[in-house]
Amino acid sequence: xxxxSSIVAxxxxxxxxVDLWSLVRRRLFGTALPNYLxxxxxxxxxxxxxxxxxxxxAVAPTRGEGWIGWATHYLIGIAFAFLLFAAAGRAWFxxxxxxxxxxxxxxxxxxxxxxxxxxMGAGIAAGRTSRPGASRLQxxxxxxxxxIGLYAGGLLNHQLYSGV
Numbered sequence: 001x002x003x004x005s006s007i008v009a010x011x012x013x014x015x016x017x018v019d020l021w022s023l024v025r026r027r028l029f030g031t032a033l034p035n036y037l038x039x040x041x042x043x044x045x046x047x048x049x050x051x052x053x054x055x056x057x058a059v060a061p062t063r064g065e066g067w068i069g070w071a072t073h074y075l076i077g078i079a080f081a082f083l084l085f086a087a088a089g090r091a092w093f094x095x096x097x098x099x100x101x102x103x104x105x106x107x108x109x110x111x112x113x114x115x116x117x118x119x120m121g122a123g124i125a126a127g128r129t130s131r132p133g134a135s136r137l138q139x140x141x142x143x144x145x146x147x148i149g150l151y152a153g154g155l156l157n158h159q160l161y162s163g164v
Contacts, residue, residue, distance in 0.1 A: 006093050006157045007081045013156060014105070014149030015077030021145040031138065037061075040069025042120050056120040077146070080108045084150055094162075096154030105147020109139050 025031050042053070044062035053059055062068075084092065088100040113125040113136075122128050126135035 002161065003085075003090060003093065006154075006161065007085050008078050009157055010084070010093075010150055010153035011078030011081030012074060013153030014081065014146050015074050017149030017152060018077070018142055018146050021142060025138070034073075036069030036073050037065050038069065038120065039072050039116070040065030040067070042116075043068050043072050052119045054121050058121075076111070080104065080111075080146065081150060081153070083108070093154060093157060096151055096158055098148075098151045101150035101154060102144065102147035105143050105145070105150055106140070108146060109143040112139050 022033050026033055038056050041059055041062050042056050044065055045051070045053070045059065084101060084104045087104055088097075092100055117126050118124050122135075123132075126132045126139070129135045
């Protein structure tokens with residue numbers, strides 16, 4: 001049970017860091033915040049058998065899409081923390097190291113590039129957006145921050161559970 005709570009906490013910490021990075025990015029560079037309502041709209045279409053859209057923004061809003069999107073965002077962060085556990089094992093949580101967390105963080109950019117963006121109408125790796133290069137760079141940097149967040153979450157958990 002302790003291991004499960006460590007993984008969940010690690011995913012939450014990493015996702016919070018991503019959210020904080022989004023706020024900093026908006027302030028420094030004027031970039032738009034991620035729209036998790038659209039993620040919620042996409043997920044809400046699943047029971048209707050709709051998994052791919054030309055433009056998720058053109059789909060009629062769905063009741064509850066905001067909380068669905070935000071919950072999905074955090075659940076994905078937790079699922080990615082499970083990937084870290086699968087890749088690095090229990091030993092990583094006993095002695096967190098930056099490299100494995102960073103590698104997992106960077107690897108997770110495959111999910112938006114090859115699943116979410118194409119399914120929501122943005123194309124593979126944001127290829128159908130107005131500035132694909134900027135979108136790709138933004139996604140990659142965000143996932144680097146996610147990896148740093150996994151490491152921070154691992155350190156925090158280690159300190160809490162080992163009494164360091």
